[in-house]
Amino acid sequence: MAAGVSEAFGAIDWSAPWLAPWCGLGQPLAQQLLQDDPSVHQALQTAAPKGAPVVFVPQSALSEGTAYEQYIWDTRRVPTRDNLHDFFNGLVWLQFPHTKRRLNQLQAQAIATHGVQAVRGPLRDALTLFDENGAVLQAPEPIWQALRARNWQALFVDLRPLWNEARLLLFGHALLEKLVSPRKPMVAHVCQAPCAINLAAHLDAWLAQDIDTQRWAGKPFAPLPVLGVPGWWPANGDAAFYADPLVFRPPRRGDGG
Incomplete structure (x- = not known):
């Protein structure tokens, strides 16, 4: 990873009380990213259990113009960048797969029905929030x-x-x-x-x-x-x-x- 990205992962304070539920899963993965320098999607995939509802892939797998949520629902693949945002998104997928899959299902259904619009609409807005x-x-x-x-x-x-x-x-x-x-x-x-x-x-x-x-x-x-x-x-x-x-x-x- 680039130096700035490594510094971001090194800045995570795993003793923070809000990270207590995530520490057991997240801290070893963050250490792996700092020491072995894999891509974030590779590190997350090593922690994914057999039969997980999605796999983690590089962001380049998402074609230009393809809706992110629709892509995940159709392919069961989560495009992942080398940053904290997508790292924490991956942790949530690993720890709450049923909830994330439900959120993704409803997002994809709304996109299939209404398309990708400038304004998400009440349900998609709530799901995203x-x-x-x-x-x-x-x-x-x-x-x-x-x-x-x-x-x-x-x-x-x-x-x-x-x-x-x-x-x-x-x-x-x-x-x-x-x-x-x-x-x-x-x-x-x-x-x-x-x-x-x-x-x-x-x-x-x-x-x-x-x-x-x-x-x-x-x-x-x-x-x-x-x-x-x-x-x-x-x-x-x-x-x-x-x-x-x-x-x-x-x-x-x-x-x-």
Whole structure:
């Protein structure tokens, strides 16, 4: 890889709390990229289990003018560049194959029906938003009530001890890429997982089944500034961290439903 690309992979802090669910899979692959210098698609393919729904191929496999999502659906091949964005996308494919395949299926169906247009439309827009910046939160109901209402004081200060009962998993590969260089305004678009499921063991199957076209077209996500999550950023131990209206924005009319 080029020197700048290698530096990007070397900059990943695998001790970051948001990377905890990805460390076991991602850190060895990042080390392989740094030490052995394969292409990203080659490194990802070495980690793919037998019978995986897709294979990783170089970006050059995607012909000019061919829709990316349609190509993946038709060929079961994921064009992959040598960068962090596609590296994290590959990790998500490896860890959540059913969910990624479901997202890809719906994208390809929309493209087949409507073609590639300047505006994606409500469903494709929601699918892309979650694919790039989504997260799944399993938490007690008071946390969800405060999050939907954008009551940041209640969410992060008053209910802070309750976060010990919550689990947040970042799904969006663009968000994971951006958090290699964390900044306070970074936001995840969060969907709710029921507390009854074992999130570690069954998240992929549950999430793939949860993606309902009609409901998701309405973007049933809650915006969550991820560095505000208790324990995820040292500065948020001070309640003043949340007194930043440019990041922790007050609710708008209609929020909280």
